[in-house]
Amino acid sequence: MSKKTGYLLGILITIILGTILYWFFCCKPCLETQSNTLVTTPEAEDTQVDTIPTPVTIKTFKIMDADGDLDFNIYENLNFKTSSASILTPVSAAVDSSATILANYYLDNPSKLLDIYGHYRSDESNNSVFPTLGLARANSAKNYLVSKGMLSKTINTYGRLDDNFNPDLEGVLHGPLSYVVNTLVEGDTSGEAEMKQLGSTIKANPLVLYFDTAQASINLTDSQREKVANMIRYIDHVEGASITVIGHTDNTGSRITNTRLGLNRANFAKNYLVQNGISADQIITTSKGPDQPIADNSTEAGKAKNRRVVVTIN
Structure with missing residues (x-):
């Protein structure tokens, strides 16, 4: 090679x-x-596929009176856990001090009203006594402001469905509340007429809860929640009004025992209402025992109807 x-x-x-x-x-x-x-x-x-996180909704503690000199916007607010109507504590110092300013403003301006809208999502569970979780949150906000000195008769509460109100990763809703200031027109008595009509409706068709032996919980229907909301609205706006809870029993056992049992049932219902944000001072309990049956005690079906608690107003 x-x-x-x-x-x-x-x-x-x-x-x-x-x-x-x-x-x-x-x-x-x-x-x-x-x-x-x-x-x-x-x-x-x-x-x-990368998922884009849903942005958290943050609603500030913002209240403005277009016809007055009230105008503040605090970045923080009253917060709630998902499916809860209880305000998360502690409340920030900024919100606390602003709530006191708001209460004083309303005390100095008795012609002003405050509408509170509680926001809620359709995928939340409502375990409150109110028709919607939003209304329950608005009621909690109302109670908070009342604790700061506001009068309940100056506050109206509403629920607002808002599926765009997104919680954070820990399930906290930041400020699911909106506030609107209104001014009463001098001489307008429509509110008094509305409360008079509402009172007549409640008394004619009170809330009736039936009790089984050893019952340990209360589950309200939608119509029953509506009745509770109407009663709360009434006592908030009518001076001296209160909720009356009357316990009833069938005729099994002695009258003394049944009278005590009826009162226990009334107090059980009262505690349930108090746990849902209604002041204990606004609720009166009493018992009629077996004295006012509404059905025949000779049948089991009749006895079941007589084991009841009637919730109304006075």
């Missing part, structure tokens, strides 16, 4: 080895990566 031929053969062998090494170290890994990327299962596709 000539020297020139050996030189050319060496170059050829080098090219072949270089090509093999290039394919092994460069092309093969790339092809495998492409293969792994293109051939995926539905499960793999799901895991590769």
Whole structure:
């Protein structure tokens, strides 16, 4: 073999080895990566999609009177856990001091009213005595402001469905409340007429709770929650009004025992209302025992109807 031929053969062998090494170290890994990327299962596709976190809704403690000099906007607010109507504590010092300013403003301006709208989501659970969780939150906010010196008769509460109000990752809703200031027109008595009509409706169709033996909880229907909300609205706006809870029993056992049992049932219902934000001072309990049956005590069905608590107003 000539020297020139050996030189050319060496170059050829080098090219072949270089090509093999290039394919092994460069092309093969790339092809495998492409293969792994293109051939995926539905499960793999799901895991590769990045989810964009839902932005947290933050509503500030903002109240403005367009016809007065009340105007503040505190970045913090009253907060609630998801599916809860209880205000999270402690309340920030900024909100606390602003609430005192608000209470004083309303005491100095008796013609002013405050509408509170409690926001709630449709996927939340409502375990309160109110028709909606939003109304329950507005009532909690009302009670908080009353504790700061506001009069309950100057506050109206409402619920507002708002599925765009998003909690944080810990399930906290930041300020699911809106506030609107209104001014009473001098000589307007429509509010008094409304309360008079509402009182007549409540007395004609009170809330009746039936009790089983050893009952340990109360679960209200939607219509019963509506009755409770109406009673709270009434006692908030009518001077001297209160809720009356009367316990009744069937005729099984002695009258003394049944009178005590009726009072226990009335107090049980009262405690339930108090736990849901109604002041104990606004609730009066009493017992009629077996003295006012509404059905025949000779049948089990009749006895079941007589074991009841009647919640109304006076």
